[in-house]
Amino acid sequence: MLRIILFNIFYLGSSGFALVRGGVPERLAAVILVADFQLSHWVIKPLALRYSGVEGTMLAVDLAAFVALYAMSLFSTRYWPMWMAVFQGCAVAGHVNGLRADVIPFAYGNYVAVWSYLLLAILIAGTMRHCRRKRRYGRDPSWRWELPDTYRDGGPADAADISASPTSIFGHEEKPVTGEQG
Structure with missing residues (x-):
């Protein structure tokens, strides 16, 4: 028990x-x-x-x-x-x-x-x-399709920036939001 x-x-x-x-x-x-x-x-x-x-x-x-x-x-x-x-x-x-x-x-x-x-x-x-x-x-x-193409295609892990925003993984580069609006 x-x-x-x-x-x-x-x-x-x-x-x-x-x-x-x-x-x-x-x-x-x-x-x-x-x-x-x-x-x-x-x-x-x-x-x-x-x-x-x-x-x-x-x-x-x-x-x-x-x-x-x-x-x-x-x-x-x-x-x-x-x-x-x-x-x-x-x-x-x-x-x-x-x-x-x-x-x-x-x-x-x-x-x-x-x-x-x-x-x-x-x-x-x-x-x-x-x-x-x-x-x-x-x-x-979480999933393989969320990884950057360079990483999925066998490139070195250092070249793949997994810290990038999820939108950049799908090819839409966005600028990071900063305190300056200009």
Whole structure:
């Protein structure tokens, strides 16, 4: 019971942190994880039957979360969504253990659940890195199409000014607003 309470504190804290302080990918990942964890609680079998065979509905929920995280990793400018997709894929692969006739329910359940802690830790680290980049550059592009063309085309990162205003990324150069009107 203590493990469940500690996980829920970690889960609510990390998701809340990402929702409040994160950029769009961090918030999207938090929503995906909240949906994954909540749906998993709703579809899990009763305690007597839990993890005695393949948890088909839980497999479907975990697979949907994997697909969502994988899709996000393809378009995000961050590296951590790729790692989240990999760890969620490990949780999905863990459901293969349920196909074995001699599966130990405790081992199967723990194998599927342990990846959740890593997902939340990555979400916290990703949100902290977003906050650091936002402080350093003034903005943090979330998606690949928001990056300057020079950066997307393989140019050096130094040549790409990610601190530029979002309008300059799309080719509309605007002068910065200064105190002088003239």
